[in-house]
Amino acid sequence: MKLVYLDNNATTPLHPEVLEEMLPFFKEDFGNPSSLHQFGRKIRVKVDEAREKVAKMIGADPLEIVFTGGGSESDNFAIKGVASANKDKGRHIITSEIEHHAVLNTCKYLEKNGYQVTYIPVDEYGVVNPEDVAGAISEDTILITIHHSNNEIGTIQPIKEIAKIAQERGIIFHTDAVQSLGKVPLNVEDIGVNLLSISAHKLNGPKGVGACYIRKGTKRLHPLINGGNQEMKRRAGTENVAGIIGFSKACELASTFMEEERGRLISLRDKLQNALTEKISHVKLNGHPTKRLPTTLNMSFEYVEGETLMINLDLEGIAVSTGSACSSGSLEPSHVLVAMGIPHEIVHGSLRFSLGRENTEEDIDRILEVLPPVVEKVRAMSPLWED
């Protein structure tokens, strides 16, 4: 059975060329970039080159890039770093209700430690209204953190407008762009952002490495990790050299193929969306119809529960994810879909299909063959379907 992986928003397979590029750093190129001898100097040059490539990907200066241990760390660093460095100025943070848990739980942690957080609601498509952000600003606001695009529904936020509001009011603005990198154009100058989080494993790079962009002139963030002088004293610890090299290669490949891939993925995604809507009754798109990542399709199949659908698909070798309460460890339904005002029973039946560079038309045809009878079978078992 051919396996079909449609969970690329969770993580992506490593690109073979990325692996190639990383391998020497597990073998002969093992030096510590902080060492002054030739073993170290050679690696220092490589890490600097990697920093340039990642910077170029988002239109930044290399000195504005701090490598981290991934998207979650970048989010934590940005938010806690600003909060700690600016606590004499104010203790209020603005975010949205549908952020990734790396942002939400960081904000909740700060709430327990003397900060106030405003969680801006979203509309039915998962869009934050910039006016709501403007309205939430107070004398005490030190940070606005709103994600660039959402991992569950793919909705892209009006991030430039929000950044403009922050800029006008002189407030530091952070965006979690983990899901956007390599999928849609992302330029820090164009957005007008102070801080931006990215992660390698969402664009066919390695896991456990990411970066935080910090605009020149932003008040120095307090580091999350104290220690040596690595990363311009912003993040201590001997660098994850192979990871950083892999990350930079993944950026290079993604920027080369982005335009081409974007068109290809949108057409695959839309084919899937249209055909599912046609073949299965009572389905609903979750997320914005157009302002959406090319890779993401989230749909609810009414009267059925998502984990049941997911396991049925898994048995057929198809990997997707669901926002159903039953499938989350906490037994809470997706906070994103709930915030969009979607009733719990419809959140229950949600599936996320997320595409990546390895997906083909055959994968889409396969899911179109498998899913309709699965939904029919599960509905026949559902007490809600008959009533």
Add this chain to the structure above:
Amino acid sequence: MGEEGLYSDKVMDHFENPRNVGKIEDADGVGTVGNPVCGDVMKLYLKIDDDTIVDAKFKTFGCGAAIATSSMITELIKGKKIEEIKQITNKTVAEALGGLPKNKLHCSVLAEEAVEAALKDYYEKRG
């Protein structure tokens, strides 16, 4: 789910091939229960003759564990006397399935409660 699987083989067997799915038109007792934890629903139909469960069918809106426990409980109660099935708890069902993941134990409570609700309906109908 991982290679080792979220659920036991027994659970997967009942999930993939649920026994006694459907409804009984002239049921003697019908119980509908909802699960407050995640909002799932089970509906159990019983046909009872001479204090014996002669037939049982179910419909369930829920996770893999909920479907498997629904299926298993219909197997466990069919052919049994009412007095006997009153002894069946969610633990009995979970054990018969070779165990359930910890965070899925609450799903088996749904099955136990559905039996209680269906019997209550049966007694009320009989007056």
